[in-house]
Amino acid sequence: MVLRVVQWATGSVGRAAIGAIVAHPELELVGCWVHSADKHGCDAGELAGLDPLGVRATSSVEEILALEADAVVYAPLVPSSREVAALLRSGKNVITPVGWYYPTDKETTKVEQACLDGGVSLHGTGIDPGGVTEVFPLLLSSMSSAVTFVRAEEFSDIRTYGAPDVVRSIMFFGSTPEQARTGPMLDLLSRGFTQSVRMVVDTLGIGGDVDIRPRHELAVATAPIDSPIGVIEPGQVAAQKFFWEAFVGDRLVVQIGVSWLMGEEHLEPAWTLGEEGERFEIEVRGNPDTFVTIRGWQPESVEAGLASNPGIVATAAHCVNAVPYVCAADPGVVTSVELPMVAGRAHPDLLGA
Known part of the structure; x- marks a missing residue:
């Protein structure tokens, strides 16, 4: 079964995540939220520097909440517990590189009940924090x-x-x-x-x-x-x-x-x-x-890094690769020590028929 995924925000991590979603054999990009009105209506693939994908970006939160999807890769510059809770209550698992890696009970107050209400999970992951550091x-x-x-x-x-x-x-x-x-x-x-x-x-x-x-x-x-x-x-x-x-x-x-x-x-x-x-x-x-x-995970030069920073790509990949595992988890805030080992997937050329 292919999981339907929304990309939330198209900064450097978000753009890399779109590419990782497209390359993942178990995932399908079905939505894209953007902060800027200038990006509203643009093709998500083109925003990520890819060929058109037929998925139009929207700046409407309500449109994303109403969309039928299994998961959201939530990658804004600054996280909002209110936004995350709304996404969870709409029945979408949330995977994010901007928080909730190993939260205290106090830090989950606003989102734990939303997970239970939506029957879904919230997972924080990434590279630093979210990978190298723990x-x-x-x-x-x-x-x-x-x-x-x-x-x-x-x-x-x-x-x-x-x-x-x-x-x-x-x-x-x-x-x-x-x-x-x-x-x-x-x-x-x-x-x-x-x-x-x-x-x-x-x-x-x-x-x-x-x-x-x-x-x-x-x-x-x-x-x-x-x-x-x-x-x-x-x-x-x-x-x-x-x-x-x-x-x-x-x-x-x-x-x-x-x-x-x-x-x-x-x-x-x-x-x-x-x-x-x-x-x-x-x-x-x-x-x-x-x-x-x-x-x-660091570029060979300043110019190469500004074009595509491997650390940013690794952050996005860790989030995207976690999607199937988070969708299979019991509802609630789930940390890396509670998930099975998260693995990547082979290049599309190696997947066979």
Whole structure:
């Protein structure tokens, strides 16, 4: 049975998700919601840079709610519990990269009953958070006993992230250090990454009084730096690091971090991405230890990243590949530790007759 899927929003993740839905043999794109009135009526395939698909985008929420569909890949810039609850009550499973990875009871208040009312499920997934930061470390932990420490870390050149308004106005690159320190980014990121830390802590069974502490560091430009958001002048923020660390007493047990740099020149402190360049790293300390470096989810150049960022595509693919599993789950908020192993599907050329 083919599952009918709606794509909600057509930013970078949404456009990649449309391509992944089209390539998935168990899914069919039947609807597309867009924020911009300029996109209303456009073909969803053309919005995603594909051939026309015969699915017209709409800016009408009511039209999407009335549509017969099994699932929605919900990928706006900022999530709305109200929107998600409405989609769930309309009988559509929701898979999203913008929240609900491992929510507390308080964080599910507005959506849990909506799941039950609609007889469907809500699932948060993605890459960082949603994959590298909790799902993959936990998978690797199955190869060790007596785990004592887990680390998951991203090292990226933020110039390849094709969302200049987000980079400047939300991430506060190009701002003063004080503006970046008091801006919303740490709080916004903490909503997701804290859930990643708690998933690892709870699933491993780490007990005692666990204290999760956020940490934010930044570097400024020492000379003008050309970037997709314009020139970053000396003294303006040109690199940032965020960490979420779980302690039991004085003992560090889980560490999740991201390092985002506008290149590796003219920074104070003189940060670099290290000899290995852009990558994701996962470390599990136990018997035995495990250390994994993931490549391929960052582009080979700034220009390539602005054209198609592999990390964005991976985020969308993880959401889309989860659709059949979420649709088969019992109603409610379902996390990655409650689903079977989510797998991709073969290229259409390899599927046979």
